[in-house]
Amino acid sequence: MSLKDPNVVSKSRPKRVAIVIANPAISTTTRWPVGFWWSELTHPYFVLTEAGYEIEIFSPGGGKCVADDMSDPRDSSGYSASDLISMGFIATPRLADLVDNTRKVSEIDVDKFDALIVAGGQAPMFTFEKAIDLQKTFVSFYERGKITSALCHGVAILRYAKLSNGDYLAKGKTVTGFANVEEDFADNAVWSMNLLSRDKHVMPWRIEDELKKIGANYVQAGLWRGFAIRDGNLITGQQNFSGEETARLLLETLGR
Numbered sequence: 493m494s495l496k497d498p499n500v501v502s503k504s505r506p507k508r509v510a511i512v513i514a515n516p517a518i519s520t521t522t523r524w525p526v527g528f529w530w531s532e533l534t535h536p537y538f539v540l541t542e543a544g545y546e547i548e549i550f551s552p553g554g555g556k557c558v559a560d561d562m563s564d565p566r567d568s569s570g571y572s573a574s575d576l577i578s579m580g581f582i583a584t585p586r587l588a589d590l591v592d593n594t595r596k597v598s599e600i601d602v603d604k605f606d607a608l609i610v611a612g613g614q615a616p617m618f619t620f621e622k623a624i625d626l627q628k629t630f631v632s633f634y635e636r637g638k639i640t641s642a643l644c645h646g647v648a649i650l651r652y653a654k655l656s657n658g659d660y661l662a663k664g665k666t667v668t669g670f671a672n673v674e675e676d677f678a679d680n681a682v683w684s685m686n687l688l689s690r691d692k693h694v695m696p697w698r699i700e701d702e703l704k705k706i707g708a709n710y711v712q713a714g715l716w717r718g719f720a721i722r723d724g725n726l727i728t729g730q731q732n733f734s735g736e737e738t739a740r741l742l743l744e745t746l747g748r
Contacts, residue, residue, distance in 0.1 A: 512626060536738060554597075
């Protein structure tokens, strides 16, 4: 491997990570507005910047991105009220501005980054099928041996990402992502509040089922347990409580 090989991490500069968050959309199942999940951006951002990494934030379409309501610590549901890391990010104008002005994924120069993280939220399940630039970029990072990662519903990218030889990137890989038991929990929660009829589901398809269909070895750690796993240069995190685990596994792999 030559000294000019782009896969060689330079010791003379901070390591750089591109984090991709989803653009806002409307759920085809609930008709609710959906977006990215705060903790899946902010927790990796915090862990990695504390280690001296440089982070840039992108989205498939660029521009202003909007988070799922329940991921906001200020939301009346109180679901994320204890997420002080996200609250700190939101309350810091310089950081909040990064979400309001994301660059397009098509602008990512793979040579200039050491790793890629695709965050989740509800929107990826409805938008990543048509996010062709994201699919290509994800595969490009992976095929060049760079750390390529996704967490929670951001793992939806693996339903579409195919290698240059036509095989699914996740085929034969040990991966995780939002579990069926967690989808069941979410469905039951909205059913109990009469927000959705029992013949409908919050998500149009399920990460666990689809990963198994394409030949991945899907694993999970149980309901709402923070968990991430690495297979080669592919890292996946289970759900919204797994942002720190995903980032620390990336940090452990790349070093400081």
